[in-house]
Amino acid sequence: MHIRPHLLLRGEQPQVPTGYNLISLMFGNVTYASRSVYAQRSQMLYDHAKEVAGPSGLVVCADDITDFGWQEPESSDASRKVVIVNEGAASAVALLGVIRLVKFLAESSSFGNGHQVHVVVDAGTGTTAVGITLGALLLGLSWKVTAVTLADTIEVYREREKTLISEFERVQKLDLPIQDSSYSVDRILNWVDRSQPRKFGKVLNGEIERCCKIAQQTAVPLDPMYTLAAWDLAASLSLDKSMNTEVLMVHTGGTLGMFGLAQRYPSSFSSNQGVTMLP
Structure with a gap:
């Protein structure tokens, strides 16, 4: 074809x-x-x-x-x-691919077999977060999902969540427990604002440098528009000793955006910048 x-x-x-x-x-x-x-x-x-x-x-x-x-x-x-x-790709069809990802992760020794897992993901359209939630629900996993909102208010994301799930039920001919249940979408998925709210597309001082340092120290490429917000929350949760869960950050991409940022902020990518160990 x-x-x-x-x-x-x-x-x-x-x-x-x-x-x-x-x-x-x-x-x-x-x-x-x-x-x-x-x-x-x-x-x-x-x-x-x-x-x-x-x-x-x-x-x-x-x-x-x-x-x-x-x-x-x-x-x-x-x-x-x-x-x-x-x-x-904010559609019910796209959710199937994310559910397949959840199934793959659940089959691993780190996140399957009844493990308590807290998934953190950044939310552009919110489709990935909804797909992970549906995957956990359909597979009966003991997962929680926290989605860091990036481009709209939490109320807008919740409406988009309802629309995506409604379309998914229509296309797949399912009837999913959304709320008022001990195991439902509402109990699994939580939307939160990013730690430093701003208009989508705006980069705050120091964020590009932080992405560079994290890449140098961990080999994980992040970007300030999307994945840095999820990284910050996941890192914070992983330091909480009271949590008896695995923290899993789902990397959604976004790294190509650094090319444009390098043109806008060339000094942030200076080859002679030092490396400061993160706490």
């Missing part, structure tokens, strides 16, 4: 693309959307999909695909089929 990706990126194409821009240009047909257009994500994606599909094409959303086939009328003569994948 031949699949041709079309990617919509917010902002303007840089003169010299690096990081996410470079990777996107390598693998997809990229269209740059103005910030005002990108603000209406759903409409933007649908309009672009219709344009790609053409007058006789078929446009569907990822959650409307079942059994890796297309839900289309038998009489459909669509010559081009286009599927819309939401920003951050």
Whole structure:
């Protein structure tokens, strides 16, 4: 099957693309959307999909695909089929991949066999956090999930959680315990604000340097937009001797964003900066 990706990126194409821009240009047909257009994500994606599909094409959303086939009328003569994948792959279909990750982790000696596990993950769209929660629920694991919110209020994330779970139940034909149960989504998943709230995309003083030091000391690459927030919370929880649980941080990526930050803050990546051991 031949699949041709079309990617919509917010902002303007840089003169010299690096990081996410470079990777996107390598693998997809990229269209740059103005910030005002990108603000209406759903409409933007649908309009672009219709344009790609053409007058006789078929446009569907990822959650409307079942059994890796297309839900289309038998009489459909669509010559081009286009599927819309939401920003951050925020869809019920994406949850299946995260649940598979949970199953893989649960089969290990460190996190399976009845282990008490506290999972920490950063939350862009929140899809990964919801997927981990559903995986723990479906597999009967003694896990707790804490998601550090990055781009919206906790109330917005909770609404998105309900939407994702509702779509997952519809697509998978399940009826999951959401609340009012000793073992439910509400008992497993907890949303918290990052320790230093800010507008998404803003970098605070010292954060890039901290990411560099953590990489030098642990070989774990972090970025200040996403994974640093989860790292800080996971590190704090791991020092709590009163907790009889394993602390597991799920690394969601984000490291390519450091390329853009290196252009904005070159002094933070000076080769002669010293290494100070973290406490």
